[in-house]
Amino acid sequence: MKLSRKQVSIFPTQHGFLFLAILIAMLLGAINYNNNAGFILVFLLGGMALISIFHSFKNLVGIEIGYRSPLPVFAGQTATFPIHIKAPATGGRSITLSLMPQDTLFVSIQREKTLQMGILARERGILHPRSLTLKSVYPFGLFTFCTLLPVTATCLVYPQPIPGPHGTAKSRLLPDGEEETSRQGADDFQGLKQYQPGHSINRISWKALSRGRGLFIKDFTAEDSPCVMLDFDVIPGRDMEFKLSRLCDMILTAEGRQMEYGLRLPGFVKNPARGKSHQHHCLKALALFNLQDRLKGDPQ
Known part of the structure; x- marks a missing residue:
């Protein structure tokens, strides 16, 4: 300009x-x-x-x-x-x-x-x-x-994170309600699999790439890798902003512990994953949740 x-x-x-x-x-x-x-x-x-x-x-x-x-x-x-x-x-x-x-x-x-x-x-x-x-x-x-x-x-x-108890930290329920028996982790090496956008670059097999085999990642499994589903409706209270702030703190905590976590809001579901990109998408969903209705109710 x-x-x-x-x-x-x-x-x-x-x-x-x-x-x-x-x-x-x-x-x-x-x-x-x-x-x-x-x-x-x-x-x-x-x-x-x-x-x-x-x-x-x-x-x-x-x-x-x-x-x-x-x-x-x-x-x-x-x-x-x-x-x-x-x-x-x-x-x-x-x-x-x-x-x-x-x-x-x-x-x-x-x-x-x-x-x-x-x-x-x-x-x-x-x-x-x-x-x-x-x-x-x-x-x-x-x-x-x-x-x-x-x-x-x-x-x-x-939202501003509000610390509190994490009662669902040990939950291993997936969005469909089925329990998981094996999760991607960092314990046992299982082999190589094709790289997909979103995979961590730390797991890329550089040896396979240098040999001209293509782009692969190292696949690990861990039987007891924690996985949580953070649910808006499970958090007690009626204050929407308080619930979003609590979910924000839970997301940061789960990401800091290298846990896989998902997010469920009214009208929005994010499947469990981890990484900075996944964290951003979850936090963005909290930031924009019900935003239009709140703006309509704002006298300014």
Whole structure:
């Protein structure tokens, strides 16, 4: 997104109003006393103010703004939005950026720079900043040049984990209710099997790949490998947000213990697995669960 002259608005600052008031008073005094030196000083200062407007426009116009996707965070943490700013000329640009509704930064850009601007994620869901404001009072601070830009980047906000007892930690029930007799684990080597997207790269058989046999993974079994199914309806209580926060903590705990776990929400089922990708999909389901209904009930 490149700034054009039409996107920039101008209005005097407090110092600008004071400067204009003094300039008018000096002009009236020069007219009253017919003082040529007063006229020269008024026109000199007024000309400098007019020239500063040109330089102020040049300070903002032509700047390119690019947004990058932020990493997901948990509710209560600060979401960091990377914003890439590129100036068209080699000269420095002094501007102030405000990512609504919170973060404000003053930056000087020589050529290009990537800024990390943070917003507190107060609740789960999708965090979408309202706007990005660019301001400049360069060079004399007499006029404020401002532009309001839409923000295209969004941040996924997981529920805030709430620790508690994990009563289902030893459950080995699968989604269909059948008990498992053998699970993939890291105890007994069973052989090689064809690699499928989603398998851990740590289990890839590099020897088989170097021999030109193709991409295979090492298959292990463990009879007592734990597997859990985390169920929304099993968690006691009626507070939906509390249940989601408890499930969030259970997912993090299960992943930290290298357990296979699944997730069951009303209208959503994720089969047991493990790994960072599986954890992200489960946490994303919690973040977006019943989100539309909650937004409709929000008076704001």
